Amino acid sequence: MNTATPAPGPLAGLRVIEMGSLLAGPFAGQLLGDFGAEVIKVEPPGQGDPMRVWGQHRPQGHSLWFPIIARNKKSVTLNLRLPEGQQLARELLSTADVLVENFRPGTLEGWGLGPDTLQQLNPGLVMLRVSGYGQTGPYRDRAGFGSIGEAVGGLRALTGEPGRPPVRVGVTIGDMLAGTLGALGTMMALYSRTTSGRGQVVDVALYEAVLTYMESLIPEFALAGQIRERSGSTLPGIAPSNIYPALGPDGQPGEWVVIGANADTVFRRLCAEMGRPELSDHPDYRGHEARGLHMNELDELIAAWTATLPADELVTRLGQAGVPASRVYSAREMLQDPHFAARGNIVRLHHEQLGSFPMQGVVPRLSETPGAVRSLGPQLGQHNQDVYGGLLGHTAGQLAAFQEQGVI
Template identity: 35%
Template sequence: MPDTDPAAPRSARPLHGIKVVDLSKILAGPYASMTFADLGADVIKVEHPDGGDPTRQWGPPFQGPDATYYLATNRNKRSVALDLKSEEGQREAHRLIAEADVLVENFRPGSGLQRLFDRTALTERYPRLVVLHLSAYGDQGPLRDEPGYDMIAQAMSGLMSLTGEPDGPPVKAGLAAGDLGAALFGIIGVLSALVERDRTGLGQCVSTSLYESQLALHINWATGYFATGEVPSRLGSGHPNLVPYQAYPASDGHFVIAVGNNELWGRLCELIGRPELADDPRYALNRDRVAHRAELTAELERTLRTGTVAGWCALLAEGGVPVAPIQTLAEVYAHPQTRELGIVQEVEHPVAGPLRQVAFPVSYQGNRPAVRTAPPLLGEHTDEVLG
């Protein structure tokens, strides 16, 4: 019988015992497989002997022989160097796949490797295998054979049309939203397929794409467009459905205010010394404030420029209005909240020495999955895994 005692110890490695073969490269696939590794799966990263994953050279900066880009998405894995286009490499890869629960790949549709490791054929040959296929645009449609790049996905999916200042050019999101969105949906797909395999005994092909994942993240932008037929435009840091809810200038920088209801709006007006704004019928309700966004923003900016970021943040926070400074990464990683969470962990790299990593952001009964091993050197575990 399963242990139902809520005080019983829980593992921070819920995927312990799951074996994953990772044939992917760059970001979406390696991020997904790193998540499985963080959760305790045994992940074998298969790389070409000549150079390995291209992100090993995506620098500067470098730490040891590899770029920090590669180091960001490959911890807790083992690296095996195989030429998948050779007969020996294919034979060894199939030996690994035969013992695996999950295969991750992002081969370009129609490529030689995609034909050699066809996902449908693999699930027929290995019935319990769950295959995650990540692509640019999905399995159907006129663009299905195109290669996947985060920048292209952000442009084609509409994200760049929504990002940037109204009178400025389109802007890419600072994070790799296309790649990481596909990775996260792919992770969900694999985990749900493993749950179903527990019932049926059968694996399956799971596929998602950079394009599909971005459409799924449109959420209120898409439903607003469907309802009105109006094409949304860039709002800078503004929100399409809430005002005030954006970055504002102070005398020494910028900070953000997030007013989510009319009560907070009234409180904000009192705290900044502009109670008449709350009484103005143009700004009484959120729908009114959205309709008069430009005028209200100008009024708020005129007042907020008279104080400092620290001063406004302290005043509004004490008054219960959601507010925050815009932090740099240096400030984020020096912040006591970050330290208290224990999300930054250090692991010893065999060449680079101490290596800091942002750990998995979910805890299990208060236990965070550990950064157990450093991102592997190219082929570091070939003999160990194939021996």
């Protein structure tokens, strides 16, 4: 359990108003909050962000996802569809450095909260706008979730086994890629503001975020006439780099080990450890291109060897030989692993209903001004008084009237 008071972080003093819901925008807000920004999350009165009830497992009715995606944030309720709510939003944004939003393009403009209006009100405001297809172009008005971004951006076409339908990665990777690039773009815009004095719009489309990570997919087709296809647990032409069978602690099959030995020197070490040093000089396996052409045969040779060894012994031996290898981790292995513990990869905070609440820590690591997890996701509207009363100066009577009118 973390008991020490965390350092404020390098973004201390930065105020972020998060109007996004679900994942892409809020993930950008999480990253900024991890490094000390004051993130004020604006949620509709009543149910709040749907993330409060999302997730497969909800012990005692509590989401296990929302405390992570909303960590280090404050929560206020605000009905942006009402004129009074829009006016409160303008008051709040006049104090802010950053607005994060992931509504459909045009939604903020319809509420009188578009860039032209807000940058007149607050010329230094940086607006991060995350949407399915971006703020411009013929598809701008289409709805788009992360799954659609993964499809349009090329990831789904590459994920799965050859000859079988595309599958999804086991996490909502499209949203999180967009959130990560959104946070990066926000910091670039803030850095630019230090010399220009002006904010700007950071436009992140979900499909573009995915496309950014598609390596050489485009020129492979445009210049070589090749469309990259699904290749299961391998990458075309990269060998050996695959998942291989191993024995469990009981001596029975069922464990899996990932081995990456596709560099010439590393492949030589692997062959020596296998007791087959001659393979490294075999014409079929000597050099990167040859191994790629004979990937299937090479993987069969390696799998025949790994299948005879316990997974832990295999990983230890390969590690000592300088060959990258690891078991395939689940949450169980992460919580038990001494390296995770030594680097503080899992942090624990107290949850009022669930007790000790473990979650992934902050990345990246900064040597002088590290980030920290200071609080779990807040209760809906927990900071209405602090923000609307303390920050904006509204009286208790005004807040009561706002609540009665459904504004907050």
